[in-house]
Structure formats: C-alpha cells, structure tokens
Amino acid sequence: MKITCLRESLTSAFALAASIAPTRSPKEILQNVKVTATGSRITLTATDLDVGIRLEVSEGVEVENEGAALLPVQRTMAILRESNDEKLTIESDDSGIRVTGSRSKYRLPGSNPDEFPSVAEFNEDKYHVLSTRLFREMVKRTVFATDAESSRYALGGVLLEMEGSSIIAVGTDGRRLAKMEGTGEPQGGHQTSGASTIVPTRAIQLMERALSDKDDTVDVSARANDLLLRTPRAVIYSRLVEGRYPSWRQVFPQREKAVQIDMTVGPLFAALRQAAIVTDHESRGIDFTFGDGTLKLEASTAEIGESQVELPIAYDGETITLTMDNRYVADFCKVLDSESSFVIEVESSSSPALLSTDDGYSYVIMPMARDR
Structure with a gap:
C-alpha cells in the first residue's frame, strides 16, 4: 500500500477512528487503525470489539498502490499532530510502515492487516432516517443523565424507541430522567422491539462526534444485539447494553x-x-x-x-x-x-x-x- 494524504484531513479522520481503539487491550492488534486503500479513497477502521467504525476519506487522498496496513494509534497520532508537513506519504511492506513528509521520515513496525477484526458494514434495508440536528439534540439532552457506574447495566446507556415516525431517546440514572422526542422516516418497516435497544453511553457519544455539519440526515438501524449508524462518510457499530430498560413512562x-x-x-x-x-x-x-x-x-x-x-x-x-x-x-x-x-x-x-x-x-x- 502507498498513499499520499493532506495531513490535516487525515489527522481529523484518524483522531475519530483512534478514539474507538482501546488504549490497553490483551489483544494488541486492536491498538491499531486499519487503513484500506482502494480506488481514490481510503477507509479507516477501528474497534474495541464492542464499538467499531468505518470511516471513508477521499479529500486530499492519492492512492498510488492499493492495499491495507495497520497503523499503531499512539505513534501515528503523534506524527500527524506534530508534523508541519502539508502532505504525508504512508507506505507499507513486509518490513513495516514508512511515513514520509517533505522534512521528516518515520519507520514504524507493522502487523498483518488480515488479522484485524472486521467491522460491520451498513447493508440494512430496515432503518430510520433522522435529521442530523435531531440526533445530536437527542444525544446531548439525554446522555448526561445515564449512569455508567450503576450495577444496573441498563442505566449505562440511552434507550432508543423507534416506531412509525416516532423517535424517543431516554436517559436515566434512577434519580433523574431525560427524554427527547422527535420524528423520523421509517424505511422497510423498521422499528425497535420493547425496551432493549439501549446504546452504551460511550458509543452514542462517539456516534454524535462522527456527525458532520454537512450531513443533513443519518440512518439508524437497530438489530437484535447491536445498532448501526450511517452517515455519508462513516458507519459506526455498537453492541447494545444487555438487559431491559426500566419502565420509564411510570416515572x-x-x-x-x-x-x-x-x-x-x-x-x-x-x-x-x-x-x-x-x-x-x-x-x-x-x-x-x-x-x-x-x-x-x-x-x-x-x-x-x-x-x-x-x-x-x-x-x-x-x-x-x-x-x-x-x-x-x-x-x-x-x-x-x-x-x-x-x-x-x-x-x-x-x-x-x-x-x-x-x-x-x-x-x-x-x-x-x-x-x-
């Protein structure tokens, strides 16, 4: 793989992907961001096995040789932030990773990208279309009321109820409860089932961070054990919190x-x-x-x-x-x-x-x- 990228656009995309990669993990391979270069764009993927992201970058990207590579999060992020170069060339081979600018050169160890866990793509035909503004407001107005420290795991996330055009987000820690209602467009008869679509606090915050002001809408698909969110440039996957949400309407x-x-x-x-x-x-x-x-x-x-x-x-x-x-x-x-x-x-x-x-x-x- 050999690519040349505008450093600023790559840095913002890499930082978002890197925020999902765990800083410590018994599986060291997860402490990398996978870069896949095809056509005229690159796809960054990262996961901690509970949350995953696929992020496409085409602005300022030149693909000389297609392929894939694993970039270690900590060192790569430091290079991107500290470098003064407008463009950086990243290439990989059997000997590792080389990052080259007009005034700097780095060599980093590389791992086999084929061993990196796959991150789900958005191939659903059942989902809801929400305005980006509404999704952001729902997260902002409910996530602070969740309780990740509680022994009741269901309180460590935001409940999403989607049925027909009705969208409801709820967050509670047992002492206060926040609820935000809005409307969306169901596709393919999509709806959530019962009180089990609970998105972990960290995951839904990452989803909100991935949204761009340029995006008018986002697609949200709830499945039995996970939830997928799609924007024009990113797909984020999250496992759902196990358990059932409290009967919040009685509150x-x-x-x-x-x-x-x-x-x-x-x-x-x-x-x-x-x-x-x-x-x-x-x-x-x-x-x-x-x-x-x-x-x-x-x-x-x-x-x-x-x-x-x-x-x-x-x-x-x-x-x-x-x-x-x-x-x-x-x-x-x-x-x-x-x-x-x-x-x-x-x-x-x-x-x-x-x-x-x-x-x-x-x-x-x-x-x-x-x-x-």
Whole structure:
C-alpha cells in the first residue's frame, strides 16, 4: 500500500477512528487503525470489539498502490499532530510502515492487516432516517443523565424507541430522567422491539462526534444485539447494553394539583450558580421555594456558609418548596440555549419536578430530603 494524504484531513479522520481503539487491550492488534486503500479513497477502521467504525476519506487522498496496513494509534497520532508537513506519504511492506513528509521520515513496525477484526458494514434495508440536528439534540439532552457506574447495566446507556415516525431517546440514572422526542422516516418497516435497544453511553457519544455539519440526515438501524449508524462518510457499530430498560413512562408524575410556571433558562442558571457557591460534594441540595411572584433559592453548608438568591417568576399562588440537587438542575440548563423558555411543574416537597420545553424535551428530577 502507498498513499499520499493532506495531513490535516487525515489527522481529523484518524483522531475519530483512534478514539474507538482501546488504549490497553490483551489483544494488541486492536491498538491499531486499519487503513484500506482502494480506488481514490481510503477507509479507516477501528474497534474495541464492542464499538467499531468505518470511516471513508477521499479529500486530499492519492492512492498510488492499493492495499491495507495497520497503523499503531499512539505513534501515528503523534506524527500527524506534530508534523508541519502539508502532505504525508504512508507506505507499507513486509518490513513495516514508512511515513514520509517533505522534512521528516518515520519507520514504524507493522502487523498483518488480515488479522484485524472486521467491522460491520451498513447493508440494512430496515432503518430510520433522522435529521442530523435531531440526533445530536437527542444525544446531548439525554446522555448526561445515564449512569455508567450503576450495577444496573441498563442505566449505562440511552434507550432508543423507534416506531412509525416516532423517535424517543431516554436517559436515566434512577434519580433523574431525560427524554427527547422527535420524528423520523421509517424505511422497510423498521422499528425497535420493547425496551432493549439501549446504546452504551460511550458509543452514542462517539456516534454524535462522527456527525458532520454537512450531513443533513443519518440512518439508524437497530438489530437484535447491536445498532448501526450511517452517515455519508462513516458507519459506526455498537453492541447494545444487555438487559431491559426500566419502565420509564411510570416515572413521569401523574397529578392534578401541580402548578406550571413559565421560566427562562438563562436567569434560572445564573441564580442557581450563585446559590450553589456554598454547596459542596456532600451537601448539594438547594431549596427551591415558589410563591409570591418569586423563586427563592437557598443553600446551607455547615463549613462553608449560607446563600439566598431570589428570581422573579410569574407565580403568585400558594408557596411550594422542594429540594433538588443543584447539579441536576444545572445539567438541564447546560443543554439548552440561555434564551430558551421552559415550563417547570411542581406540586409538593415530596413530588418530582417536571421540566419541559415545547420542542419535545422533558426532564424529571426526584426531590431530595430537606435538611432544614
């Protein structure tokens, strides 16, 4: 194999593929990215056996000799980042890998590319077509609520429910739950089955990273044990988390006496950051008191001090106070624009708060026991 590539375009593609390769593995061959050169393009493949990527690069690529090679991730990434050359030539033979620029030369050991595990291609006739923007929003607004540390493995991923034109993504750690709804176009009658299409947190974050602003849509296909995502330049494969997802619909509060208050993200986030100054890892609760046209945020930590911050709101009804983990409220604010409006629904100190936007996003926060 012998190819010449623009260093910058190769670096960005190689970095994405390299993010999937494990830094340590009993199978040393996985610590490589496989490069396959055919026609006028190269395909980069990487896998840790749970997640895999196939990434095509044609911009700035010249293929002199077709073939395949394994590039060690750590050394190759260092060469690409540190080099000042506009173009690099990569060639492989029985003696190893040679990387050559106008002012630099490297020789790296090579392994047999035929021994590298195959990474699934997207050959499905059943899948959903989603807008790139929607997929990104779904990941951004749910993945932070997952819990990779939980002994309940199903909580370590995002649940995807796809049926008809309805697309729902859910993330929860058992103390808060984020849900994003949208629409897509089913192809070939594609739909997910039950509550088992749980994409691992790391995998779905990598999928989101692989998307380009140039891509209008992405294709998503859920199979029995894995999920495939296709963009014009990449295919990403992921095993699904084993187990069944909790009955998340039961988490949403069913009540008749709750009050709904219109709010804006920016002012709430600013007040929250001020009130949270006196919180720490052990004492994260902030009292939210709604009443008399004001939201009062109060926090108290023995060794640090106390805070009280007020924010005007459009609510003059009976006073309602509930204690919430400031990090959970902050996470909600971080995934929305500061000028975004939302509705917070509260009922009592012992009932969960429901925060929702008009574009299909809902977020439930379980209350904390009050110290005061």
